[in-house]
Amino acid sequence: MEEQLREAVRSLCRGYPESYWGALDRERAYPEAFVRELSEAGYLSCLIPEAFGGGGLGIREAGIVLEEINRSGGNAAACHAQMYTMGTLLRHGSEEQKKRYLPEIADGRLRLQAFAVTEPDAGSDTTSISTFAAREGDRYVVRGKKIFISRVQHSDLMILLARTTRRADVDRKTDGMSVFLVDLRNVGDRLRVQPVDTMINHETNELFFDDVEIPSDALIGEEGKGFAYILSGMNAERILLASESIGDALYFTDRATRYAGERTVFGRPIGQNQGVQFPVAGAYIRSRAAAALRDQAADLYDRAEPCGAEANMCKLVASEAAWEAANAAMDVFGGYGLAEEYGIERKFREARLYLVAPVSNNLVLSYVGQHVLGMPRSF
């Protein structure tokens, strides 16, 4: 099954070679055709239960889909949010919400690709968010701002975390936040979307909520308990993004291995030199270690067991493996690594993101130091 899934995704991706992704990168364009085909073939909805028209698979299989996309030279970041937000909707959404949205998400008519948590003054410190949703009759009125909210312009739905009780008025700082499933098609012009230009082709935005009205039935689960709902989604996100990093690492080691075998200098292939060989081999080993940790985290997640430590750790190891592989590939390709035609420089820029997103690796270290090892808290 796992191998079959990999093969099928690889076949699909062969229709979208590096020249496709390179052109999108230059034009800063969204991979519309790719996302459509991936949705129609059902791979984006693998986490949606079969009863709602999805594949009914686990986070492990979802990770494999994303890994293979990135390994092929593509960039799964254009569409991964549907997968990592799914847990929040599946585990905490109402039957009515699931019936209303899941079948259309499953067949690709609706896109749930935006996840709005981060704010200019609240990044990793999520409980400091100040975007506020005030209940007024049968609706909520939202005011505040968010930043680095990706794919809003290519999404129909957005998961939003907002305070419904101010931080000063709750006993525990994790209380008083709520999750909403915002239908971006009906949100009106009180939500302003301001693109943030970045060094990679990744549509990301600053959002300004100027008394945006959303119906009260957009609330997921119970009011005030949103932080816990979001946390399980964040574990999913770490596992899935780790999978993308593993795919990136393997992309670099695949390309570097091939090039090192073909490129001849001083009458022999450069790969014959251990100085060229070892960094690629080392990065490959690290990517396999990351995959083993990812599989462990995914299995725990799929059994609905606590997986915070494993999810964080696999994200750190995978992002470092990808970055190590990216640098090794750059060295193997020499000057050609920087030439756009070769694709390495694009993937190099893209792979860098996951050392700091969706959580900085330093915060992973601090999580493990404090929560796994029990060392004194720094904050």
Next chain:
Amino acid sequence: MNIVVCLKRVPDTETRVRIDAEGTGIETDGVKYVMSPYDEFALEGALRAREAAGTGEVALVTLGDAASGETLRQGLAMGADRAVLLDGTVTPDGLATAKAIAAEIEGVDAPLVLLGVKAADDDQQQVGPMLAVVLGRPCATGVVEFAVEGAVVRCERETEGGTEVLELPLPAVLTITKGAYEPRYASLKGIMAAKKKPLEQKSAIAVEPGLVVERLELPPDRPPGRVVGEGPEAVPELVRLLREEAKVL
């Protein structure tokens, strides 16, 4: 209309082949196996014919060991309806394979039997025509496109500089080559559905092979290239060598 597609599990065409210790087979350690690409064309042709007809089933048959079940599952994921794994040893004797497959197909109501033009591993191109003989049916080989029209099947073959169109009465056997049938990949629903489709495993009838492999050898390393000279004055010598030594002109 029901169609049977015969498949073979073969080493990935990108495999770097190594000869085994006995010198009669290849090292199978670390080899990745795939559905023979020509069989994929045949399966794609069968799926499109079924879709065009709107009825009927596509059944897969293979001769091989238990691992061939994976290849059948892949075919089911692409859209075939059921599969039969004939558990037995694949020998290089095409006739032995044809007889084993014929024993299964004889009992099946399927007017059209499709195979790849050849298996990507041994390249023999025997099983299709031999199967047709054993079944007593007409056969067209190297078909690039076909269409069932009533009681006949029209086939297109590519010949040197032209196209040959054949018409065969059904039931018939066709071997398919690269052309109109770029194979689809499995959708997620296809992969999920394949798990529930019937995959029957039975013992293949025993056929004593009339052919054994005595020895396998890798081709010799290619000699390095030779620079004959530079500029226009080297051309006559190059032409002479191409004609007399390489014998390609």
